[in-house]
Amino acid sequence: MPFPALLFMLKHFIQNVISISRNGKKTPQPSIYYNFPRRFLFTSQKFKPIAFYSIVALTETRVATLRNVLEKELSALGVVGRIYIAPEQGIGGINCQMAVPIEKLDTVKSYFDGFKNDFGQIEYNEGIEDTSSPNFSKLRVLVKNNLVSIRQHVTTQDLAVQPHHLTPEDWHSQLSQKNEDLFLLDMRNQYEYHFGHFKHAIKMDVDTFRDGIQLLDELVANRPKGDDIYMYCTGGIRCSVAGTYLKKKGYENVKMLKGGITAYGHYIKENQEKPSLFKGKNFTFDGRRGEPITNDVLTQCYHCGSSCDHVTNCVNNKCHLLFVQCETCKSKMKHTCSDHCHNVLKGIEEYKLDYDYHRQVAKAW
Numbered sequence: 564m565p566f567p568a569l570l571f572m573l574k575h576f577i578q579n580v581i582s583i584s585r586n587g588k589k590t591p592q593p594s595i596y597y598n599f600p601r602r603f604l605f606t607s608q609k610f611k612p613i614a615f616y617s618i619v620a621l622t623e624t625r626v627a628t629l630r631n632v633l634e635k636e637l638s639a640l641g642v643v644g645r646i647y648i649a650p651e652q653g654i655g656g657i658n659c660q661m662a663v664p665i666e667k668l669d670t671v672k673s674y675f676d677g678f679k680n681d682f683g684q685i686e687y688n689e690g691i692e693d694t695s696s697p698n699f700s701k702l703r704v705l706v707k708n709n710l711v712s713i714r715q716h717v718t719t720q721d722l723a724v725q726p727h728h729l730t731p732e733d734w735h736s737q738l739s740q741k742n743e744d745l746f747l748l749d750m751r752n753q754y755e756y757h758f759g760h761f762k763h764a765i766k767m768d769v770d771t772f773r774d775g776i777q778l779l780d781e782l783v784a785n786r787p788k789g790d791d792i793y794m795y796c797t798g799g800i801r802c803s804v805a806g807t808y809l810k811k812k813g814y815e816n817v818k819m820l821k822g823g824i825t826a827y828g829h830y831i832k833e834n835q836e837k838p839s840l841f842k843g844k845n846f847t848f849d850g851r852r853g854e855p856i857t858n859d860v861l862t863q864c865y866h867c868g869s870s871c872d873h874v875t876n877c878v879n880n881k882c883h884l885l886f887v888q889c890e891t892c893k894s895k896m897k898h899t900c901s902d903h904c905h906n907v908l909k910g911i912e913e914y915k916l917d918y919d920y921h922r923q924v925a926k927a928w
């Protein structure tokens with residue numbers, strides 16, 4: 564990098580850091596501040612994790628426009644995260660996972676009010692805890708064919724017939740009454756289930772949602788069409804699709820948890836006298852790798868087997884395995900998943916394994 568450019572960046576960096584420390588409320592210039600990797604900033608900036616999805620019909624042209632507008636304008640507000648948008652030919656609409664600077668939360672919500680014609684009335688799912696390290700280095704807005712991956716051809720119009728959305732309160736009361744006499748499907752991947760799940764939930768023994776939809780056929784095969792089928796996922800979008808799929812097959816009483824485990828977590832936090840029917844951690848795909856709903860730890864360290872639910876990434880970039888590792892093993896293994904990866908980093912072995920999608924979260928249960 565040329566020396567004057569380096570000086571310019573250094574000057575702005577110092578100005579911004581000083582402006583934060585002198586005045587905690589002041590918003591620094593987004594273009595430079597937010598593009599800096601957050602781990603280099605000594606700031607107490609807090610972010611609110613928020614998510615929402617909306618299955619709506621958008622034309623391809625509108626999707627292309629929205630991609631550019633949202634990325635530019637939300638980045639300027641300091642929002643980081645990942646947004647998917649898709650046109651109506653597939654599972655169309657928007658699926659957002661963002662970390663929003665706390666002081667910009669109202670601004671961002673009113674910003675989306677301006678898109679009512681596109682996304683309808685948005686129902687936000689806020690994270691349970693704020694974070695100062697969102698682990699998204701910037702905002703990425705990506706165009707996809709479908710908001711969730713699925714083998715079957717499903718259009719946005721097909722999804723108009725939604726399963727019955729139960730509020731966390733109704734969900735809690737119906738599940739409490741039914742107890743074991745309940746057909747309850749955890750529509751997430753098997754590793755998400757292992758970090759935390761609802762009592763009596765059936766685990767989908769799959770690594771992808773596409774495989775989960777296949778498995779649904781087998782699981783409901785012998786059930787009468789009028790039976791109650793309960794299902795839940797992290798934020799609701801997977802059940803919006805899977806529930807519709809079952810309704811189309813003739814199952815009339817499909818009920819999903821509105822807002823998913825995230826919304827249930829808020830309900831339990833606000834109603835502490837009620838015993839949580841969900842035990843453990845709600846796994847999330849952002850930098851937090853999950854937030855605890857209860858203090859139960861259901862997983863173990865990948866190396867020593869001690870009780871632990873801290874998810875980490877192998878620092879060998881060719882491996883990048885997600886796995887559970889306790890602090891002792893982390894320092895012993897130098898943040899790697901195996902002796903092999905440790906040796907690769909030391910430069911004494913060549914990396915031998917191919918990246919395998921199914922290894923994304925190593926077995927820790």
Ligand SMILES: [Zn+2]
Nearest residue numbers: 864867889892
């Ligand atoms: Zn360990």
Ligand SMILES: [Zn+2]
Nearest residue numbers: 877882900904
């Ligand atoms: Zn590794």
